[in-house]
Amino acid sequence: MDSTNRGTDEAKAPFNMAIDTLRSIRILIDEMSQTDSDPLLSPAQKQSINIPKVQSFFTTACALLEDDVIEKYKPIIEWLKPKQIEIPITRNGLIKRKETRLIYDETIEMIKFNLILDITRELKNGKYFMPPRKDLSRAITEM
16 A cells, blocks of 8 residues: 555544444434333333433543533533432331332433533534535535
């Protein structure tokens, strides 16, 4: 391989990485949507399943985000956890064991929703989402 081809391949690497990252993000968003629409899961179960996916969404998006944006959202992502409560199981007035149960929290749901919107907006501001179809040919020729 000559040096001109190598230069072209090196220039394509960031673009290919961005495309793969956006595909991964799309898959995570689709999975969250599928979980949210599953009628067999309770709201608490849906929330518990989707929180790690939101965290994965952020981790995946970090490849395309500026460092200051990552630092801005990192504390919120670290704080985001499913809400649980321990229930004592008693028999004859004695605690035999404790059972952990998930609890749906509307605040967590709104934080999840806003995180996805905000991070998506950051990716859009970084010009990582495809332009509208009418501008697509211009965007490709500028690459």
